[in-house]
Amino acid sequence: MAIVLGANRYGKAETRLVRVVRDGQRHELRDLTVSVSLAGDLAATHLTGDNADVLPTDTQKNTVYAFAKKHGVASIEEFGLLLGRHFVDTQPAISWARVTLTEHPWERLGPYSFARHGGETRAAVVTVQDGQAWVVAGLDDLVLLNSTASEFHGFAVDEYTTLPPATDRVLATSVTARWRYAATGIDFDAAFSEVRGALVEAFVSTYSYSLQQTLYAMGQVALSERPEVAEIRLTLPNKHHFPVDLTPFGLDNPGEVFVATDRPYGLIEGTVLRDDAAAAPEAW
Numbered sequence: 001m002a003i004v005l006g007a008n009r010y011g012k013a014e015t016r017l018v019r020v021v022r023d024g025q026r027h028e029l030r031d032l033t034v035s036v037s038l039a040g041d042l043a044a045t046h047l048t049g050d051n052a053d054v055l056p057t058d059t060q061k062n063t064v065y066a067f068a069k070k071h072g073v074a075s076i077e078e079f080g081l082l083l084g085r086h087f088v089d090t091q092p093a094i095s096w097a098r099v100t101l102t103e104h105p106w107e108r109l110g111p112y113s114f115a116r117h118g119g120e121t122r123a124a125v126v127t128v129q130d131g132q133a134w135v136v137a138g139l140d141d142l143v144l145l146n147s148t149a150s151e152f153h154g155f156a157v158d159e160y161t162t163l164p165p166a167t168d169r170v171l172a173t174s175v176t177a178r179w180r181y182a183a184t185g186i187d188f189d190a191a192f193s194e195v196r197g198a199l200v201e202a203f204v205s206t207y208s209y210s211l212q213q214t215l216y217a218m219g220q221v222a223l224s225e226r227p228e229v230a231e232i233r234l235t236l237p238n239k240h241h242f243p244v245d246l247t248p249f250g251l252d253n254p255g256e257v258f259v260a261t262d263r264p265y266g267l268i269e270g271t272v273l274r275d276d277a278a279a280a281p282e283a284w
Helices: 043-047 057-071 076-090 188-205 211-225
Strands: 010-023 026-040 094-103 106-108 114-116 121-129 132-146 171-181 229-238 241-243 258-260 266-273
Touching: 010 057, 026 057, 026 076, 057 076, 076 094, 076 121, 076 132, 076 188, 132 188, 171 188, 171 211, 188 211, 188 229, 211 229, 211 266
Parallel strands: none
Antiparallel strands: 010 026, 026 094, 094 121, 106 114, 121 132, 132 171, 171 229, 229 266, 241 258
16 A cells, blocks of 8 residues: 555635725725635655745735735736736746635725725635636625515425424525636626625515525526626525514514524525536636
8 A cells, every 4th residue: 555645735824915095085995815725746845845846825925915016906806816827827836826815895984984894705716727717706794684575385394394384584694605707807896796786686676485596596697697607606594583472471573573593594505507607617
């Protein structure tokens, strides 16, 4: 039996970057967390301790900051492409680079004043290999709620079922979405804004008989409105809101008072894609 080295990679995780553009009295702000991971012909450092082909992770961190100064941050996807291509093109031993980016949104309060949003973040994963590049964009913690226009009934029942059918319920979720672009030469900021808007639009306008149905509707609208999106993967936890029994207090509760529970929760996941979209496992 032989013992051999398997797949491996290394990089710098969670570099915090805030880029301020000072355009007169009106400033622009982008707040990012950037992680870099590199792979290639790195057997020597594992097997013999020869570090000749190892670009220090501290150098990777410094590159993030230098590129933010030299190139700015037009969008997190474009910034990730610049970094990924740089590491593959300048390091002979590196054939694969993945840059994972999270953007923390700030709300403008004035020309140079901002307030940090509490939950939702924007995400991108850029992969560069063999002269090709793949961009997966997305968002996390987009919390949505419909206080009506949602039902859930006609489901399978067995001896352990206690859930009553619902013909009018609160539907709430915290959306995690990732979508793959079929190309790289696009306006990523505009595309992100429109995909996010399509997801929200579909959630708001869909009369829901299940969260699964809502998931498909959200993906369908996003793909219909953005032809450059090849596929979208959605994770929708069901943020349960149960009516509180107020009869012990002599009060009725016609769908007005709820207890919001954080766990356990239903977890609905699915992919919506174009039937002619080429598979791209390298992107994921």
